[in-house]
Amino acid sequence: MSAPPSVAPAAVKCPDCGHEVPYYDAVHSAFFGCRKCNTFFEYPETGAPKKLRKFKDVPRQKPALALGSTGQLEGNTYRVTGYMWRCEVKNASYRWEEFQLREEATGTYRQLAVFQGHWLLLEPTEEQYRVSIGGMVEVPETDFRLYNRYSPHILYAAGEFDWNVLADESLTISEYISPPLMLVRERQNKKHNHWFKARHLEPREVAEAFGMPPEQLPYRTGVGAAQPAPGQAYWSQLSTLSLLMALLVVATHIYLMLWGNEPVFNKEFVSEPTPVQPVTDSLGNPLLATPAERTVLVSPSFTVPGTGALTVKLWADVNNNWVELPFSLVNEQTGQQFAATGSMEYYAGVEEGESWSEGTRDTEKLLSSVPAGPYHLNFYPITEPTSPAPIQFRATVEAHATAGTNAGLALVLLLLYPGILYARRAFHESSRWENSDFSPYASSDS
Numbered sequence: 001m002s003a004p005p006s007v008a009p010a011a012v013k014c015p016d017c018g019h020e021v022p023y024y025d026a027v028h029s030a031f032f033g034c035r036k037c038n039t040f041f042e043y044p045e046t047g048a049p050k051k052l053r054k055f056k057d058v059p060r061q062k063p064a065l066a067l068g069s070t071g072q073l074e075g076n077t078y079r080v081t082g083y084m085w086r087c088e089v090k091n092a093s094y095r096w097e098e099f100q101l102r103e104e105a106t107g108t109y110r111q112l113a114v115f116q117g118h119w120l121l122l123e124p125t126e127e128q129y130r131v132s133i134g135g136m137v138e139v140p141e142t143d144f145r146l147y148n149r150y151s152p153h154i155l156y157a158a159g160e161f162d163w164n165v166l167a168d169e170s171l172t173i174s175e176y177i178s179p180p181l182m183l184v185r186e187r188q189n190k191k192h193n194h195w196f197k198a199r200h201l202e203p204r205e206v207a208e209a210f211g212m213p214p215e216q217l218p219y220r221t222g223v224g225a226a227q228p229a230p231g232q233a234y235w236s237q238l239s240t241l242s243l244l245m246a247l248l249v250v251a252t253h254i255y256l257m258l259w260g261n262e263p264v265f266n267k268e269f270v271s272e273p274t275p276v277q278p279v280t281d282s283l284g285n286p287l288l289a290t291p292a293e294r295t296v297l298v299s300p301s302f303t304v305p306g307t308g309a310l311t312v313k314l315w316a317d318v319n320n321n322w323v324e325l326p327f328s329l330v331n332e333q334t335g336q337q338f339a340a341t342g343s344m345e346y347y348a349g350v351e352e353g354e355s356w357s358e359g360t361r362d363t364e365k366l367l368s369s370v371p372a373g374p375y376h377l378n379f380y381p382i383t384e385p386t387s388p389a390p391i392q393f394r395a396t397v398e399a400h401a402t403a404g405t406n407a408g409l410a411l412v413l414l415l416l417y418p419g420i421l422y423a424r425r426a427f428h429e430s431s432r433w434e435n436s437d438f439s440p441y442a443s444s445d446s
Contacts, residue, residue: 008068015041015049021160022068024081025102028162033082035067035158040166052166057155059085064114064206064217065099067159071210073121077104082159088150089169097218100161109162111196112206117220118227119201122184129183129195135438137176137183144176144183146438147225179432180228200226223432229425242418246411253407261311265302265397270390271295271381299377299395301332308400310370312377314342315362316393321345322359323383323391329367332374340365 008022014034021032038055065080082100096115111122129137135146176183180200207214316323322345329338348357
């Protein structure tokens with residue numbers, strides 16, 4: 001729980017109801033808001049107090065930060081001396097709260113604003129910034145983009161102030177964002193420019209600063225104007241590292257594709273067909289012939305130098321027919337087998353004076369995680385039963401073959417989290433600009 005407000009050193013009487021309004025800054029405070037009768041008045045050093053406005057829009061809920069309470073922000077002790085409830089003149093539904101903070105050590109002031117649970121800490125600056133035609137403020141560290149422009153209306157004010165807050169209704173306020181930072185320009189009659197620097201605060205920072213549970217603060221909804229996107233603190237490093245790692249995976253894959261395959265076997269085979277016996281039913285009618293069977297072809301032994309993937313490339317001399325090459329890779333020491341089937345077909349001809357062709361004479365199969373050792377291949381060729389010609393084919397085995405699926409899987413795993421975070425950031429940014437009349441994709445004046 002937050003500490004109870006300390007007793008103010010002095011007080012002035014409200015000219016309307018006589019209620020005493022406490023204050024802490026005896027030098028600068030000249031404007032006061034009475035919490036009892038909702039009167040805003042000026043109390044000059046000499047002369048009688050002057051009533052300036054009677055507020056009709058009174059907040060239904062108590063402010064999250066009590067007047068007179070203190071908190072620690074950025075290592076400095078601040079006291080809440082004033083409270084305002086504001087809205088935009090042209091859109092009264094956009095309402096926010098502002099707390100005036102007085103630094104105890106120096107007496108300087110800052111503003112703590114909250115809109116839909118999003119907090120901003122503002123401080124005045126003497127620096128004058130240049131706004132480009134496109135609504136950008138360029139500074140050495142970053143660029144600020146125009147986000148909002150409005151004139152404020154003061155709905156309610158309580159506590160003490162060092163200026164007439166009602167005079168702010170004559171200002172045009174422009175907000176430029178580079179999350180988590182914001183620049184705010186107050187302009188009057190296009191001549192007077194007063195700038196503020198602002199920084200986004202997480203609700204937990206405010207709660208910790210003023211020693212109160214976070215649930216006592218206004219509930220946060222939507223995306224704040226200066227609220228940083230998810231992963232803001234490390235997104236630059238993460239995206240750069242992910243890109244470099246992805247390029248490394250691609251480069252490694254390309255290198256292995258071009259130079260990483262080591263041929264360990266290459267040989268041509270010819271298989272003579274076994275005569276096909278006619279097949280008839282019980283009445284002597286011919287049935288469909290079965291595919292011609294070939295004898296098993298056993299390759300010479302070869303050595304796989306290291307455990308890894310193997311590519312078995314097959315080519316067959318097919319012309320207007322097809323062939324299937326079931327095969328098994330047999331480890332001659334352990335008897336372990338790796339089986340696969342290569343299918344090839346090729347047809348060509350001339351039709352209505354135009355030549356055509358379809359199919360392919362080659363294919364390849366990938367065998368993964370093959371242990372090192374001596375091997376041979378067993379082939380079981382099958383072709384059309386009406387084809388009496390020998391089957392001529394070639395087999396080439398390459399060790400340490402690259403697998404595009406492995407590289408693709410590595411890229412997916414590598415980019416999965418950055419991709420999800422990128423999507424979250426894009427949605428966050430889109431949601432942010434839904435509340436602005438100055439989208440990055442629309443032109444705006446400065």
